[in-house]
Amino acid sequence: MALLAALVICVGVPVASAQSAASSTIHGIVKDDTGGALPGVTVTIASPALQIGQRATTTEADGAYRFEQLPGGAYEIKFELTGFGTFVRNDLQIAIGFTARVDATLSVGALQETVTVSGASPVVDLTSSGTSSNFTAQTIETVPRGRDLWAVLDMAPGAARDGAPDVGGSRMALRPDMSSYGVVAQPKLEVEGINITTGGDPQSAVYFNYFGFEEVQFKTSGTDAEVGVPGIHMVAVLKSGGNDFHGKYEGSYQGPKLQSNNLTDSLRAQGLTDTEPLQFHYDVAADLGGRIVRDKLWFYGGFSRQHRRSGLLGFVSGPGADGKYLTGDEPLAYRNGMLTQENLKLSYQLSKGNRLIGLYQRGLKLEPQRDAGRFVPLEATRDYRDPTWVKKVEWQSTINSRMLLNVVGGYGGYFADYSAVRTPVYRGADFPSRLDRETGLRTGGNQQSDQRPRDNWQYDASFTYFPTGSFAGRHELKTGSTMYRQTHGTGLLNHPHGNYTLVYDRVNGVSNQPVEIQIQNYPVTPRNRVNTISWYLKDTWRLNDRLTANLGIRFERQTPFVPTQSKEASPQFPQLFPAGNFDQVDLLTWNRFLPRVGFAWSLNQKTVVKVSGGTYNYLFNDADAGLYNLNSQRTAVYRWRDQDGNGNYTPGEVDLNLNGADFISISSAANRRFNSDLRQPITTEATASYERELVANLGVRVGYVFRHRKDYYSNSATIPFSSTGGVNELRPREAYNIALNRRDPGPDGNVGTADDGGLVTIYDYAAAYRGAAFVRNVLVNSPNADNISTIEFALSKRMSRRWAAQGSFWMVKNNNWIEQTFETPNNDYFPKDETWDWAGNLSGSYMLPGDVRIAGFVTSKAGLKGARTNVFRAADPLGGTPLRQLSTVTLRLEPWGTQRAPAMTNVNLRGGKDFRIGKQTFGVDVDVFNLLNRATPSNVTWVSGPTFGYATEVLPARVVRVGGRFSF
Numbered sequence: 001m002a003l004l005a006a007l008v009i010c011v012g013v014p015v016a017s018a019q020s021a022a023s024s025t026i027h028g029i030v031k032d033d034t035g036g037a038l039p040g041v042t043v044t045i046a047s048p049a050l051q052i053g054q055r056a057t058t059t060e061a062d063g064a065y066r067f068e069q070l071p072g073g074a075y076e077i078k079f080e081l082t083g084f085g086t087f088v089r090n091d092l093q094i095a096i097g098f099t100a101r102v103d104a105t106l107s108v109g110a111l112q113e114t115v116t117v118s119g120a121s122p123v124v125d126l127t128s129s130g131t132s133s134n135f136t137a138q139t140i141e142t143v144p145r146g147r148d149l150w151a152v153l154d155m156a157p158g159a160a161r162d163g164a165p166d167v168g169g170s171r172m173a174l175r176p177d178m179s180s181y182g183v184v185a186q187p188k189l190e191v192e193g194i195n196i197t198t199g200g201d202p203q204s205a206v207y208f209n210y211f212g213f214e215e216v217q218f219k220t221s222g223t224d225a226e227v228g229v230p231g232i233h234m235v236a237v238l239k240s241g242g243n244d245f246h247g248k249y250e251g252s253y254q255g256p257k258l259q260s261n262n263l264t265d266s267l268r269a270q271g272l273t274d275t276e277p278l279q280f281h282y283d284v285a286a287d288l289g290g291r292i293v294r295d296k297l298w299f300y301g302g303f304s305r306q307h308r309r310s311g312l313l314g315f316v317s318g319p320g321a322d323g324k325y326l327t328g329d330e331p332l333a334y335r336n337g338m339l340t341q342e343n344l345k346l347s348y349q350l351s352k353g354n355r356l357i358g359l360y361q362r363g364l365k366l367e368p369q370r371d372a373g374r375f376v377p378l379e380a381t382r383d384y385r386d387p388t389w390v391k392k393v394e395w396q397s398t399i400n401s402r403m404l405l406n407v408v409g410g411y412g413g414y415f416a417d418y419s420a421v422r423t424p425v426y427r428g429a430d431f432p433s434r435l436d437r438e439t440g441l442r443t444g445g446n447q448q449s450d451q452r453p454r455d456n457w458q459y460d461a462s463f464t465y466f467p468t469g470s471f472a473g474r475h476e477l478k479t480g481s482t483m484y485r486q487t488h489g490t491g492l493l494n495h496p497h498g499n500y501t502l503v504y505d506r507v508n509g510v511s512n513q514p515v516e517i518q519i520q521n522y523p524v525t526p527r528n529r530v531n532t533i534s535w536y537l538k539d540t541w542r543l544n545d546r547l548t549a550n551l552g553i554r555f556e557r558q559t560p561f562v563p564t565q566s567k568e569a570s571p572q573f574p575q576l577f578p579a580g581n582f583d584q585v586d587l588l589t590w591n592r593f594l595p596r597v598g599f600a601w602s603l604n605q606k607t608v609v610k611v612s613g614g615t616y617n618y619l620f621n622d623a624d625a626g627l628y629n630l631n632s633q634r635t636a637v638y639r640w641r642d643q644d645g646n647g648n649y650t651p652g653e654v655d656l657n658l659n660g661a662d663f664i665s666i667s668s669a670a671n672r673r674f675n676s677d678l679r680q681p682i683t684t685e686a687t688a689s690y691e692r693e694l695v696a697n698l699g700v701r702v703g704y705v706f707r708h709r710k711d712y713y714s715n716s717a718t719i720p721f722s723s724t725g726g727v728n729e730l731r732p733r734e735a736y737n738i739a740l741n742r743r744d745p746g747p748d749g750n751v752g753t754a755d756d757g758g759l760v761t762i763y764d765y766a767a768a769y770r771g772a773a774f775v776r777n778v779l780v781n782s783p784n785a786d787n788i789s790t791i792e793f794a795l796s797k798r799m800s801r802r803w804a805a806q807g808s809f810w811m812v813k814n815n816n817w818i819e820q821t822f823e824t825p826n827n828d829y830f831p832k833d834e835t836w837d838w839a840g841n842l843s844g845s846y847m848l849p850g851d852v853r854i855a856g857f858v859t860s861k862a863g864l865k866g867a868r869t870n871v872f873r874a875a876d877p878l879g880g881t882p883l884r885q886l887s888t889v890t891l892r893l894e895p896w897g898t899q900r901a902p903a904m905t906n907v908n909l910r911g912g913k914d915f916r917i918g919k920q921t922f923g924v925d926v927d928v929f930n931l932l933n934r935a936t937p938s939n940v941t942w943v944s945g946p947t948f949g950y951a952t953e954v955l956p957a958r959v960v961r962v963g964g965r966f967s968f
Contacts, residue, residue, distance in 0.1 A: 024094045025127075027066040028103040029545070030059050030079055037063030038106060041081045049073030051242050052295055052349060057401060064474070068464065069396060069404055071237070072096040072136065072215045077104075085109035093798060095134035096215045096237055099127040101605075123699035123798055124691045126605075127540065129550045129598025129612040130222030131689065131703060133157050133796070133806065136215050137239070143843045143857045144910040144927040144961075147283050147306055148172060148339065149208035149216070149236065154859055155843050156218040157701075157794040157808030159232055164938035165859050165906040167956040168254055168929035169281055172308055172337050175203040180220040180232045181705045181790035182812030182837050185683065186619055187231035192238055192345075192359050194392050194458055196412040199488060199530075200621030202231060205414050205454070206388040207363050209304040211250075211285040212343045214239045221705045222612035222687045225536040225552025225596045226480065230616035230683035230707065238359065240347055241298030245290035245968075252925070252963030254281040262935040262957040267313075270949075271328030275935055276956040277311040279334060287343075295349065302343040309336050313954055314374025317425075325377060325441055326947070333378045335369035353398035359410075361390040370418060374952045375440045379431070382446045383422040388414040404464040413455040420446035420495060429496040432648055436512060437505040437871065437888075438749075439947050445497035447520075450490050454622070457485040473543040484532040488622040491525040492633055499572055500649060502640065505888075506749075508875055514642040516664065516887060517649055521570050521577035521634040528625035528632075530560040550598035556617055558590045558680075560625040567631040576656060582630045590680045592617060606693035611686075618681035618712070627672060627725040634668035639887070659771030664887050671775045672725040679781050684708040697798040703791070710785040712820055726779035727823040736763040736824045740881055742872050744893055749870070749945035751877040762872050762889040763825045770885050786816035797844070805844030812837040818896055826889050830867060835897035837862045851914035856907070863901035864937065867892045870944040899942045906955060907931040923965045933958040 030041045039061045046054040049071040059065045076090040084106040094100050100122050125132075133156045145151045146166035153159050154166065162176040162184075175198075177184045189197045189204050196206040210216075219233040227233045259278045267275065287302035311332050320329030341363045348356040363386075370384035392410030399405055420426070426445065433447040462480030503516035536554040543549060562585040570577035598612035626632040638654045639662045655662040689703035714726055744757030792810035797803065819831035839861035847853050871890050874883040883889065912925040937951035 023068065024070040024072055024096055025066065025068050025099040026070060026075065026077065026092075026094065026102055027064070027099070028101050029063045030065065030104045030106060031063055032084070033105055033107045037061070038081060038084075039063060041065070041079050041106065044078045044080070045070075045075050046078075047071075047073045047075040048242060048244075049075075051240065051298060051347060053243075066466065069398065070094065071240075072098070072134070077102060079104045079106060081106060083108060095136070095217065097132060097217045097219075097235055098134065099125050101126055122693070123697055123796055124606060124608055124693045125600075126602040126608050127542070127548045127550075127600055129548075129600050129610045129687075130219055130224065131158065131687065131701075131705075132217055132219040134215060134217045137213060138799075139804070139806075139843075140210050140213065140216065142845045142853065142855050142910075144855060144908040144929065145857055146171060147209050147211065147304075149210050149213070150175065150178075150203075152210055152216050153178060153218060153232070153234075155806065155841060155857070156220065157806070157841070158220040158705075158790075158792055158810055159218055160839050160861060164936075164953055164955050165904065167906065168927065168959050168961050169283070169306060169308060170276065170310070170956045172306055172339055175205055175207075177202040178232050181792065181810055182814070182839070183230075183707055183788055183790075185231035186229040187233065188227050188229055189232070189234045191236045191361070191390055191412070192357075192392055192410075193394065193408050193460065194390050194410040194412045195456065195484070196390060198454065199486065199623050200619050205386065205416060206390060206412055207339055207341070207365050207386070208236075208361075209283075209285065209306065209339065209341050211304045212238050212287060212302040212341070221685065221703070222598060222610070222614075224550060224598070225538050225554040225594070228534060228554055228556050228594060228617045229619060230685065230709075238343060238345055238361075239287065239289060239300050239302070240345060241289035241291060241300045243291050243294050243298075245288070247286070247288040248965065248967040249286045250963060250965035251284040252282065252961050254278060254959050254961045256280075258960040258962070260933050260958040262930075262933045262955070264935050267935065267951065267954070270951065271326065272314055273328070274311060274332060275313055275954055277332065278956075278959060279309040281308040281310070281961075282306070297349070298347045300343070300345040303341070305338070305340045307336070307338045309334050310956075311335070312372050312374075313952060315372045315377070317378045325443070326439060330377075333369070333372070335372045335381075336367065338364075338366040340364045353400075355396045357392070357394040357396070359390065359392045359394075363388040368423065371446065374950065375947075376442050378425050379427055380433070380442045380444060380446050381423055381425075382418045382420050382449065384419075385417045386414055402466045402468070406460075406462045408458075408460050410458050411456065412458065413453070416450075416452040416454070418448070418450050418452075419493070420449040420497075427497075429498075430648070432498040433501040435501055435503050437503055437515075438511055438945055440941065440943070444502075445495060447501045449493040449495065451493070452490050453488070455485075455487045459483045473541055475542075476540040478538045478540075479536065481533070481535045483534075484530070486530045486532070486622040487527060488626075489525065489527040490623065490626065490633065492520065492522045494523045494571060498649065499570065502642075502649065505873060507873070509877065514640055517638050517640040517654060519573055519576065519636045519638070521573070524567060524631055524633060525565075526626050526629045526632040527563055527565060528560070528622055528629055529563055530558065530620055530622040530625060532559075532619065533557045546602045548600045550596070550600070550612070552596040552614075554594040554596070556590075556592055556594065558588075558620050560587045560620045560622070561585060562587070562625055562629045565629075565631045573656070576636055576658075577634060580630060585628055587625060587628060587674055588620075588676065588678065590620065592680060592682075608691050610689045610691065613686045614684075616683040616685065618683070626669075628669050628674055630669045632669055634666070634670070636666045636668075637664040637887075638662040639664060659773055663771055666772050666775055667725070669725075671772065671777060673729070673776055673778045675726070675778050675780060678713070678779050679711045681712045681781075682710060697800040699796045701792070701794040701796075703794070705790045705792070707788045708785060709788075709816070711781045712786075713779050713781050714820055725777040727777065727821050728775055729778050730774045730776045731765055731769045733822070733824060735765040735769045736826070737766055738764040738884075740764065740876070740883070742876060742880065743878060745870060745877075745944055747868060747944055747948040749948065757893065760829075760891060760893065761825075762883075762891065764883050764886050764889075765824075767885060780821055782817065782820040784817045784820070788816060789813045799845075802847040803844065805842070807840070807842035807844075809840035810838065826891060830892045830895045833896045835865060837865075851916065853910075853912045853914070855910040855912070858905070858907050860903060860905040863903050864940060865897045865901075866899045866940070866942050867894050867896045868899060868942045868944060868948070869893060893944075899940070901937045901940055904936045904938060904955065905932070905934065920968045921966070923967075925961075925963045925965070927961040927963075928958065929961065930955055930958045
């Protein structure tokens, strides 16, 4: 056990219980040439992926055999029985998480007779009832995309990410929200069995280069009882060492001479002079795997780094010659991004049936100009450092031919550090944070410096049992348990330039007038906790050779709480935010059983019909426990007029009384009540699909997915907490009884011009409800449910006859609520999304003679959608009654989806050539990203005013990447 101790020390986690990160199954029935079952046949599998070379078993009385806990890879299967000829199936490609049925027929004959069948791997899983897609290292490395792991998601059928597609690494390790079949939902993202999902967010802040991965699987619907959340389930497996040494070394470069220009006339009309000009982008990677002790101990290590320096649409270093922003004469600025990753993986074969695996992965993301954008110039950016870690110790045990056990302990987390004062261009204490509400422009020091430690310790166990005999068929039982211990806190640092933001706006037709001050309670160092315990039981029940039932039940228990902690007083506003000591706050305990059922009916060996249904939980977000942490961020908003005209806040300019004349609003844990009757949101899913292997190695699928979501709260179905923490129960809807008619100013934001709309009604609340004494926010469940339907068409072609391809196209009918709760009548305008969306992707490669490969990747999706909104200020431009309690009212003025950007299509191509010398391979690649040189907007502001219709992000320009690689 000395090595076990060494692994624990190396990884830094306790050994506990868990399931294997990913495993596959090969099973089947062996018969003679009369159709009779053959017991006692020796079945041997061999694969480089096994490390120990091969495994063997014998068929049972009914001729059945099974191999479980297999890594993905290429296998050879040999069937042998005295008196019969030997049957060999080679070049059988098995993906992770795939259940392959391989039957065999043995003929009576001499021992030396051998029948070999090759080149026809199954592409249709006849047993599972969910939808999944797999990408091997070869596929990942062949298809032209960015280098980070999340770019692989873009290839998966039914999966998409928000925003623009990656163009040669332009979105290097960004983490936009992930969706499956048009629905953004909490995912489960596993790397080597460790969940790296960022709390309850629909993505992860643990960053990876894909270089070290052996295979990645994405499950987009019909997940079984091992998963509790409704979003994408990713299973990623890193490479491992073997008895033979193997390594790979590669690098690539992009530069300004390899980039085109895609600035369009419409962008020039917005005052832009370039889109995303590139100065350089390089990446290098190296790895090595092999044996330490043959057939006993193996290692794998890897290193990768990406560094990019480029402009960003509208990102500038300062005002131009006229001394103003947003006039088109500003000098461009550049942002840097660097992503470094180190991996170490050890595998130790304790005995024939027992293996230990240890993993340590460290990543570091650097962005010295974080938050840069069209409305965030260089002076308002932050310096960002994000070290991340994934660690685990895993024990895989085959107790006997009928019992398997897995245990693992691990960690997946990070420490995100954002600093407004660490940037090289920090201007000092005399430049406070400023927001121009009319244009959206931010200047001065950034408004927030935060440090976000997020720790997720994970402990899992699973036990699989294959009963002898049968009860109405054959059963495969699996039970397991998972525990997450999550800690999070967004610590906010004191600012020399002030812990407040000064807000300017248009007043009586005059722009850039001081109107508000948003005061923060910095510094704070909160800590929030969520403990989650789950248990599941699954039965893969093969009723007969054609029908398999996938049954499961899952139980989850969640207990979020705020630990005991203390806070120092605000150095600038101690009267608003005094020091305090705070006791532990126990928030809630959610318990729920989640049933799953699925059926796979194989019409023949190449065709299957699948249906599934189940319920999925919303997990309480660890970060949102901070809504009830008295040591967390608080914001008080007041009217401010800059009486001394110095462009900064001067003490005495604002009445800081929380019930005084200048008070507007407050967001604080002290002004929130936790709703002990809050129901846990739930998603119910039903799926149906038809899958068929048309010809060898080519499969197609037609599927339907329906999702029903209910009991969500606040204004987001994905992260259902708002910054205020719910509706204000002390200022009920009935308090908003002052109806004011205002003219819709149209897109230009100015009343009295040709684009004006009609009259609309906005609502202010009665003066009797004014002040912090009438603020107490509480979360309430929405009375409305969402219903979302998706139909998909997909194909998958495994590499054979020199080509491979995978593609998918899906259409989504939305019927979901933009507003979850209707706190005021101002929320009643166009509160629902009833639009259609669509998306698709296609990737493929073809091997020409002479080891020349061409590959392509196409993604396309419906354009960004939204609705025009207008911010109605306190004063009516036409002289009507002003708002007296609210400072502004924002209304949607048209149905959701009225505003649509063009469809987003991106085409990438690659040409590559390999040169082989024995077991060594040299290669060169030339990639072209955004072949069509589109500049499609992926983010647009549709707020009435001078920046209406402005794009804030577009598809970067066409660029060429050149690279080389060496492997052995």
